[in-house]
Amino acid sequence: MNSTKKYAFAEISNHTSKDDCWLIIHGKVFNVTSFLEDHPGGEDVLLQASANGDATDSFEDVGHSSTATSMMDEFLIGTVEGPKPNQTATGDSLPAKKVQQRKPEASSSNFMDILLPLLILAVAFAAWYYLTFINVNA
Numbered sequence: 010m011n012s013t014k015k016y017a018f019a020e021i022s023n024h025t026s027k028d029d030c031w032l033i034i035h036g037k038v039f040n041v042t043s044f045l046e047d048h049p050g051g052e053d054v055l056l057q058a059s060a061n062g063d064a065t066d067s068f069e070d071v072g073h074s075s076t077a078t079s080m081m082d083e084f085l086i087g088t089v090e091g092p093k094p095n096q097t098a099t100g101d102s103l104p105a106k107k108v109q110q111r112k113p114e115a116s117s118s119n120f121m122d123i124l125l126p127l128l129i130l131a132v133a134f135a136a137w138y139y140l141t142f143i144n145v146n147a
């Protein structure tokens with residue numbers, strides 16, 4: 010296992026089959042071929058994630074346990090090198106431009122997440138106020 014080896018996206022994308030399956034997770038490259046059959050989530054999801062290019066989101070979406078995370082070292086073969094292609098490669102070699110991987114930090118917390126409970130609270134308060142002070146005196 011050589012975890013310092015660097016692989017280009019184009020090369021990694023050649024390893025998406027059942028007999029040779031690599032995954033990109035958090036900028037690292039994992040050869041999960043031997044793990045396909047043993048993966049508790051099934052081999053299809055791994056093959057799918059491999060074919061999709063970057064498996065980071067799918068891996069995180071599942072909410073893998075720390076056991077799963079610690080298992081990953083076993084399959085680590087290196088890191089990803091170079092810019093992430095936005096589209097299917099056309100064969101043109103792109104200028105070696107440094108792409109800043111900017112991930113939107115956390116989430117810009119959904120506005121409705123705050124507004125909705127407040128709205129419900131306001132309606133409840135209005136109902137209580139009406140029933141307690143207005144309706145009784147009517």
Ligand code: HEM
Nearest residue numbers: 039049050054058064067068071073074076077080081084
């Ligand atoms: C090297 C990479 C991976 C390793 C070592 C790994 C390992 C594991 C392990 C140990 C589990 C059992 C549950 C747990 O402990 O969290 C699991 C479940 C699962 N994994 Fe992965 N996994 C990897 C990548 C992925 C990827 C890329 C996907 C993406 C689709 C995926 C999808 C799932 C699903 C759907 C389950 C089943 C969850 C359930 O039914 O509870 N895994 N994986």
